[in-house]
Amino acid sequence: MECTIINYISIFLSGCLLFGVFKLFVKLWWTPMRIQRFMRSQGIQGPSFKFIQGNTRDVYIKRMQAMATPMDLSHNILHRVMPCVHSWLNLYGRNYLQWSGVDAQLMITDPEMIKEVLHDRQKSFPKAKLKGHIHRIFGNGLATAEGQRWANSRRIANFAFHGDSLKNMIPTMIECGEKMIEGWKNYEGKELDAFKEFKVFTLDVISHTAFGSSYQQGKKIFHMLRELCELSIRNGYKIRLPIISKILKSKDDYEGERLGKRLKDCFMEIIKEREEKLRNGEANDYGNDFLGLLIKAKNDPETSQCISMEDIVDECKTFYFAGHETTNVLLAWTMLLLALHKEWQEKARNEVLDVFGHNNPTLEGLPKLKTVRIMTYR
Template sequence: MDSTARLLIFLAGSLTLFLLKFLHKYWWIPFKIQRALSLQGIKGPPYEFIHGNNKASTRFRYEALSKPMASLTHNIVPRVIPQIHSWINTYGDDDLHNMNPAVIASVETMLEKWKGREGEEIEVFNEFRLLTSEVISRTAFGSNYLEGKKIFDMLTKLAILVSRNYFKTPIPGISKIWKTADEIESEKLANGIHDCVMEMVKRREKKVETGEADGFGNDFLGLLINAYRDSDEKNRFSIEDLVDECKTFYFAGQETTNSLLAWTILVLAIHTKWQEKTRQEVFEVFGDQNPNSEGIAKLKIMNMVVNETLRLYSPVAAVIRQIKKEVRLGKLVLPANLEILIPIIALHHDPQLWGDDVHLFKPERFVEGIASATKYNSAAFIPFSMGPRSCVGMSFATTETKVALSMILQRYAFTLSPTYVHAPFPVITLQPQHGIQVMLHPL
């Protein structure tokens, strides 16, 4: 082989290597990053080959700086970082923006049913259970109420069995020889939930296979299926992971909202002055129109009421964390495999943290925000836990509660029924043992 041929082979090889490196950097890596974020529900402006978002950023910046601000205002974000301002409004909390229509439609259905019961007693905890199961079915799984109800009923029964046997000490290996009636029923329910989830998954997969849909969807179930089918084994979900995530989101997304909404109605039914303050704010922000995402963020009084309800009636009374390796906590040395119970509701009712009026309903504690209310002790108020293991449904639950509460306050005043019996008890979440009965008074 002569020198010319060797040179051509070298140049061809060099060019091929250059192209591969070029495509890897400017196409494969951005694509992989964007897909990884998309699977977690994080959206943003689409990547442009080579340029990324630089051309769009330059265009935003040129338009913003081409003229002075129209008025003397401290709202300088749209001018200083115009592209970020635009993308936050377009993509920020996109999942929560998309859930509002489904929440509103479900609440309207519930309120339409209430019209025939005006002036009567109504048990709101069960009403809200139906509402929140409908919302989570629509927004996260694209399924109907009946399908969601089937799963919720099984999850509720399973939660009762778990709670009933929580403090019983299992004997290692005995369940392989002999099972209690509760263990047999628990396995039956778990298998039933698994089958229901897989039916939803198979329907999504079939639509893609037949060309009826070009993807598995952007809701929670769609993201899980994408993870289940990930080409990278390291990132791929097992079928057990998928089903477990569905169970957690179904139950946590529904039960926490149900609990929060019901206890908020209770405290407002007792403290009617705060009910009226909250109603006035809702009318000031929305008038008689349905709530929207922008308005929900402006509800300061409602936010104070919701936070105080979360303090007094935390949906989750306690959480357990297991220590994987020996760790020092202050002056203590905690050994591996130790389980620590964090009593959320006890922290929220601790007079050393909140003062002697700790058991009183005082939303004004939060008038200057959570940090001020807790005297900058972040662990004093943890209704959804904290840190990397905090509840993924926190924003979902509080937003749904505020939307539903706004729509109820626009139509009804409510007072506590004399038949109400105060008996909070924990079944995974904090529930009223005998329901919450209120009297509806149309405005």
């Protein structure tokens, strides 16, 4: 009797093992090959799928090769920043299929097709689900959310950053800018790292205007977000096997979890501090900045408009990181272009002096800066 039971258990375990191996085979080989054959039958070519790794190693090698050579100061940067796209566009055409591990990625560069995807009124093209360390940065914030969750986030963001709100932010922006320029006086006749300076400036602005916190608080938050970003870059080309990667975690995985928890605790501390002030009568409301509006939505009695604490944390991370990074890079790139094209630098400087003189910028005067607008559009 005992032998019979043991035999049944052995057969059952063997069956489970075979089923697991079959599922892995389907996911890691059969499905990718089936997708590749189907796409090629539709005329969509691309680099061939390689077992488990897809084209990840090819992308990594091409990027390392591109980064190893110096770059001329030029707007022709595709071969440098996205060498694999540059190479495969020439080989396979404007639309092609590539592989991130076992995940198929249809790369499109045809303007009409891009327009169709962006005008996705039928919701045929859902947003990509972020994984790993990059998910810890954005969570389910505005950049990745969909449906009612996205609608609530968009409504709050629109209200927080409409014209009147931006007008009220100008004094704070000017104050942060004056502090930065005052520090530049110590570098007269010396070399200055403009990118680093703008990093501090934009962090200071977004900390004060969107979250009402100080630069020191913002610095601590942004430092953790930068560490998560570095973890994401470092692990971006590593293949993660299903199930196994969740059991056998790397040192970076544990570090990412630790940073994610610290970030959440940091934001929750700021949020609870605002709620506590209202309860104690130290404030009349949660504040009119972006964070205040998020907290108000969290405590909204209307269930459909209500958001959770997790939602607030994700929105804060998204705006802190994405808002800061994009503005910082744009300012540094603009400075580089003005340095390369001194005739435009002269035009922009003269126009600003004509409109504002030696006074601070105003919201009413900004639309009069025609040369600056042309530079921005170009």
